[in-house]
Amino acid sequence: MRRGPDFTLSTGPTTVSPTALSGFGRPVTYHYDPGFIELFRQVERDVATLLDTSHDVVLMPGEAALGLEAAMRALGRPGAHALAVVSGPYGASMADELRELSVEVTEVRSAYTGTVRIEDVAAALEKDPDIELLTVVHCESAAGTSNDVEALGRLAREHDVVVLVDAVASMGGTPLFPDEWGLDLCVGGAQKCLGGPVPLSLMSVGPRAWQLIDANPTAPTGSFLSLLDYRTKWKQGGRFPSAPPISDVYALAAVLEEVLEDGVATSFERHARAARACRAGVTGMGLDLWADDEHVAADSVTAAAIPDSVDADELVAHIRGRYQVMLSGGGGVGNLVRIGHMGETSRGMYVVVGLASLGQGLRDLGVEVDVGGGVDAAMATLAG
Numbered sequence: 001m002r003r004g005p006d007f008t009l010s011t012g013p014t015t016v017s018p019t020a021l022s023g024f025g026r027p028v029t030y031h032y033d034p035g036f037i038e039l040f041r042q043v044e045r046d047v048a049t050l051l052d053t054s055h056d057v058v059l060m061p062g063e064a065a066l067g068l069e070a071a072m073r074a075l076g077r078p079g080a081h082a083l084a085v086v087s088g089p090y091g092a093s094m095a096d097e098l099r100e101l102s103v104e105v106t107e108v109r110s111a112y113t114g115t116v117r118i119e120d121v122a123a124a125l126e127k128d129p130d131i132e133l134l135t136v137v138h139c140e141s142a143a144g145t146s147n148d149v150e151a152l153g154r155l156a157r158e159h160d161v162v163v164l165v166d167a168v169a170s171m172g173g174t175p176l177f178p179d180e181w182g183l184d185l186c187v188g189g190a191q192k193c194l195g196g197p198v199p200l201s202l203m204s205v206g207p208r209a210w211q212l213i214d215a216n217p218t219a220p221t222g223s224f225l226s227l228l229d230y231r232t233k234w235k236q237g238g239r240f241p242s243a244p245p246i247s248d249v250y251a252l253a254a255v256l257e258e259v260l261e262d263g264v265a266t267s268f269e270r271h272a273r274a275a276r277a278c279r280a281g282v283t284g285m286g287l288d289l290w291a292d293d294e295h296v297a298a299d300s301v302t303a304a305a306i307p308d309s310v311d312a313d314e315l316v317a318h319i320r321g322r323y324q325v326m327l328s329g330g331g332g333v334g335n336l337v338r339i340g341h342m343g344e345t346s347r348g349m350y351v352v353v354g355l356a357s358l359g360q361g362l363r364d365l366g367v368e369v370d371v372g373g374g375v376d377a378a379m380a381t382l383a384g
């Protein structure tokens with residue numbers, strides 16, 4: 001087999017931690033082995049601890065896109081009214097999926113460099129009192145921006161609206177507190193800020209979300225996409241709807257144990273520091289951040305605007321080929337390069353590798369940037 005890149009600093013899936021690898025290496029067991037059941041329940045409790053939540057935790061097999069689809073199918077009652085916050089492509093695709101389910105969707109939008117204004121969301125909720133569901137993406141990893149889900153959750157609670165959060169690129173790396181903030185259903189993954197396995201959706205489902213699901217006659221049952229099956233079969237009956245991906249559960253157990261041992265706040269601080277260093281590096285080498293300002297920039301991904309003379313996707317390919325560093329390209333949002341600093345890559349010097357390869361890659365393609373200035377600025381942040 002050919003070697004992969006030396007560094008994977010993409011926006012996820014990203015470098016898995018050595019801890020996760022130790023989990024992947026465990027012998028596969030039967031899913032009804034008592035040891036596995038015990039471990040599975042411990043993982044559920046660990047996810048609850050990570051989110052400081054009393055809501056039900058559902059670990060659904062499948063990459064988080066599947067968990068998101070399951071959540072939308074469960075909550076999206078045909079004919080119901082929903083409000084979709086759209087500040088990037090992931091938000092837009094949630095709105096699209098709801099419309100496919102015949103939900104009446106009102107979108108509150110912002111440019112894909114920023115975030116929506118809370119006043120605009122409030123106005124939309126006031127205008128249509130039938131809105132029962134609000135969807136929002138916490139970290140829009142495609143644009144390196146984040147939405148204020150705390151403020152949106154509080155607002156939604158005032159209007160008695162159920163909130164569904166795509167927290168795939170934030171869970172474990174950015175503060176996210178479903179109970180305190182009124183976030184009724186959160187969907188995360190382990191392959192981003194936890195540096196863990198790809199094929200698991202980590203979901204928290206609160207009582208108000210269950211109420212809406214119970215009121216939806218089209219919520220799937222007897223399906224791989226069914227949240228209701230998890231409640232009846234697993235939570236109430238102790239039988240898995242289907243065999244979980246055993247090795248991935250072991251890897252998830254290992255990374256969660258590590259994050260919780262270090263303290264969740266330590267992970268949040270590490271991601272925030274990596275983000276500050278990365279932003280300082282981007283501007284320090286003379287590039288612009290893609291995000292309008294630091295306040296909307298995400299803690300797990302930094303997007304740099306790339307001058308028009310260079311195609312961002314070609315630049316990413318060049319950096320991968322020449323320097324063996326895998327970054328993420330524009331993802332359809334614009335001419336930008338994204339450096340992921342999530343999970344394992346939120347540690348230590350990873351962002352510096354990302355910045356140096358980005359800067360030198362640009363130079364190779366004829367753009368004059370101050371690579372050293374960028375590295376200096378990032379190091380100053382990491383040292384401080």
Ligand SMILES: *Cc1c(COP(=O)(O)O)cnc(C)c1O
Nearest residue numbers: 064065090139140141166168169
């Ligand atoms: C990674 C990610 C997902 C999962 O979707 P993929 O495109 O399949 O990776 C969903 N939402 C967000 C915000 C993500 O970052």
